[in-house]
Amino acid sequence: MKKSYWLLKSEPDVWSIDQQKKAGVKGAEWDGVRNYQAAKNLKAMKKGDQCFFYHSNIGKEIVGVVEIIKEAYLDKSDKTGRFVSVKVRFLKKLKKPIKLEDIKKNKELSHLSLIKQSRLSVMPIDSKSWKILNNTSKI
């Protein structure tokens, strides 16, 4: 079973990496997604997949990594029953957050949806880009 990689966006005002950290090993629900493309991505996630945690608006940077601990299930907060949630748990905070600005500068990362589709809140990250980003955070 091959792992997939993703990126999850959150406004730190609403849900931040520190709150995620406090939720600990039990994890927290990732709900409230009301966009079909994002929902499609949520449904494709498998237990054990890893996701970058991105702070939008304030910070505009990748700040940490979380892991999927529960695959897509109906989002209880959605009355229409069309959208799903997943459950994620905190893995780590990056030593050095990766600024959107720096991702934009990197030619190898210019294909990422993060840059092309600024409004998408759940998106796949190919394994090559995942590696590049991980290496960047260690500098």
Add this chain to the structure above:
DNA sequence: GCCAACGTTGGC
């Protein structure tokens, strides 16, 4: 705080 981009809704 503004505005561009884009997704969704509803009237026809």
Add this chain to the structure above:
DNA sequence: GCCAACGTTGGC
């Protein structure tokens, strides 16, 4: 099923 109007997101 089209498309205008509207709402939301997120970068600047």
